[in-house]
Amino acid sequence: MLGLGSERVVRIPTDNQGRMRSDQLRSTLAGIQSPVLVCAQAGNVNTGSFDPISEITACIRERPSWLHVDGAFGLWAAASPTHRSLAQGIELADSVSVDCHKWLNVPYDSGVVFVRDATSHQAAMSLHASYYVTALRAERDNCNWVPEASRRARGFTVYAALRFLGGRGIAELIDRCCRLARRMASRLSETQGVTILNDVVLNQVLVRFSDPTGKEDDEFTAEVIRRVQEDGTCWLGGTTWHGMHAMRISISNWSTTEKDIDLSAEAILRCAKSK
Numbered sequence: 431m432l433g434l435g436s437e438r439v440v441r442i443p444t445d446n447q448g449r450m451r452s453d454q455l456r457s458t459l460a461g462i463q464s465p466v467l468v469c470a471q472a473g474n475v476n477t478g479s480f481d482p483i484s485e486i487t488a489c490i491r492e493r494p495s496w497l498h499v500d501g502a503f504g505l506w507a508a509a510s511p512t513h514r515s516l517a518q519g520i521e522l523a524d525s526v527s528v529d530c531h532k533w534l535n536v537p538y539d540s541g542v543v544f545v546r547d548a549t550s551h552q553a554a555m556s557l558h559a560s561y562y563v564t565a566l567r568a569e570r571d572n573c574n575w576v577p578e579a580s581r582r583a584r585g586f587t588v589y590a591a592l593r594f595l596g597g598r599g600i601a602e603l604i605d606r607c608c609r610l611a612r613r614m615a616s617r618l619s620e621t622q623g624v625t626i627l628n629d630v631v632l633n634q635v636l637v638r639f640s641d642p643t644g645k646e647d648d649e650f651t652a653e654v655i656r657r658v659q660e661d662g663t664c665w666l667g668g669t670t671w672h673g674m675h676a677m678r679i680s681i682s683n684w685s686t687t688e689k690d691i692d693l694s695a696e697a698i699l700r701c702a703k704s705k
């Protein structure tokens with residue numbers, strides 16, 4: 431969308447949880463004179479880990495720069511006093527995106543972006559034509575803040591969900607899902623041949639299964655995922671993490687209970703045993 435071209439993207443090495451290494455960012459930036467746009471992530475899609483946003487900000491503070499944080503699902507952690515520290519420094523970003531259709535559980539199409547510099551944002555997003563009817567007074571013309579000129583009132587469901595849950599309700603939802611992710615990890619890790627690959631800090635659990643014949647763990651993990659999908663007790667997908675195939679469990683539904691987790695863990699272990 432920025433039109434800078436993918437060849438101009440420099441990837442910064444990450445640590446074993448997928449977090450951007452700020453020392454590596456600093457040394458990469460030393461060789462770049464032009465303004466930079468740094469994209470960080472709050473909530474790694476595989477591990478749920480958070481880039482060290484305060485450290486990243488410190489690396490770019492002295493130069494013309496823009497820090498964007500993709501918080502599609504991870505930003506919700508900031509709504510919970512228990513998990514808020516994961517997103518430390520996010521308030522220093524120039525822009526942060528989050529999806530309400532993920533952890534807030536509202537229908538699709540509810541992406542939100544927060545931008546520090548309202549004037550630049552509006553200048554980039556507004557379009558004018560002589561036939562347009564514009565707000566007469568100081569009312570906000572929503573079409574001046576988004577890429578489209580027309581759209582349905584997506585904010586309505588977001589408003590309703592936020593009003594219904596309140597700050598405390600959202601914190602409970604986040605904390606509950608994270609607690610359930612830890613419960614799932616602990617249920618699965620009790621069994622031999624099952625390895626949890628990530629530190630379960632949020633709602634993501636990465637699981638790998640050892641092939642009982644001692645041969646192909648990648649293939650066996652893919653086979654277990656296929657069996658779980660067929661079994662239908664729960665749904666989960668696969669991913670590649672550090673070159674290994676892994677089962678990717680995300681817990682984000684408001685209605686998921688401890689019983690669901692226990693039934694799902696049993697189903698997964700059953701699928702890992704069945705021939």
Ligand SMILES: Cc1ncc(COP(=O)(O)O)c(C=O)c1O
Pocket residue numbers: 473474475500501502503529541
């Ligand atoms: C971390 C992250 N960023 C961005 C996106 C893209 O969001 P959307 O599907 O709303 O375009 C996703 C979607 O899964 C995501 O998990």
